[in-house]
Amino acid sequence: MEMLRAYFNGFGALSEANMDFLLGHIHEGSLSKKQKLIQANQTVGSIYFVTEGFLHYYTHNDFGNQVTLKIIAPNFCWTIMDSFFHQRPTLDECQALSDVRFHELKKSDFLKIKAKNVILSNFIQNITEQILSAKALEVRKQLSMSAEERYLDILNTNPKIVREVPVSILASLIGTSRETLHRIRRRLSAA
Amino acid sequence: MEMLRAYFNGFGALSEANMDFLLGHIHEGSLSKKQKLIQANQTVGSIYFVTEGFLHYYTHNDFGNQVTLKIIAPNFCWTIMDSFFHQRPTLDECQALSDVRFHELKKSDFLKIKAKNVILSNFIQNITEQILSAKALEVRKQLSMSAEERYLDILNTNPKIVREVPVSILASLIGTSRETLHRIRRRLSAA
DNA sequence: AAAAAACTGTGTCATATGACACACTAACAA
């Protein structure tokens, strides 16, 4: 729980009472490798915060191929926004790449926290804005960077992902094939 | 102003007083073709809502080539999130592709509206969540769709953009070259 | 009205990429 407390503190100070109220609505969970957190056609009812292990968020394109949308690493807060906010089923899936430990905030509790008082409501608003800002940067990177640059970006910001995630999944995440990612690596190690 | 009022009504009902307070802080503006709304190294101080014409939001990649990040069409609410929320300069630019009319909400007024009362604060929170949800879908499309699929997607959801925007800019938006977009079009019209 | 600039559509060509195939190693289950 300390990891989550530190995460929240990063968004500003909260009184002990408010922090307790917040943390009091969050529950722990775990998955063993290959278990699915989200199944296709499911409606996502929670926000998740990973503390250990890696989650693989993916979908299938129109040709039936699996496409990686995100690797969720420890210290990352995640949900499928569209499904969570609109309470409609998603076509995507989320699976544990390793044994995973996480915290979970149910939508009903999320609403309770927002309704509790002005401080908490503003706190949530602030987090939402930060996440929105980060998502916009993601779009920007996706459009302006090459596969190689995206690979180097992940290597810089989250080297553990590069070490722990299978090449095929990593390649899909940066929008290229397994073989081309190998070529990129060869090129980089040659230089 | 009616267009903006309709836009807000789409997010839920507001009392006349609250709606007036909201609209009272929004100012009109215009640009003539080729004028820049945002210059590189500028800090973005407002949220914009376009009512007429098209804006071209773009940046430059590491090789100095211009990359289109978004075409902002009428009825669309836009800002550079990172610069606006963190008040730091952006490297991106935003230029009018045609004569443009827009509404503008300054950051200071945005804060005043959030602080006015619970209703307005929740209203803004709601809009933020919707925009976040839309941004996440954008990332998803970018990763899971091919250039051709993205072209068809724009053609379906916003045909005016396809008609009004130069091919080179449109090609850049869907992540391909001007020539390849021509090839896509030839392929589609042949079928 | 004339000149300049911006944009479109298409052809040629080199090349980066994806698809396929295969050997090898690591991880896992019976």
Place this chain on the structure above:
DNA sequence: TTGTTAGTGTGTCATATGACACAGTTTTTT
């Protein structure tokens, strides 16, 4: 331990793409 499955790294080959070039058109400027 042994057999099975999952993952890695690399080679070959067809092809979709980007870069370049150019002619024709439209738009803008003077």
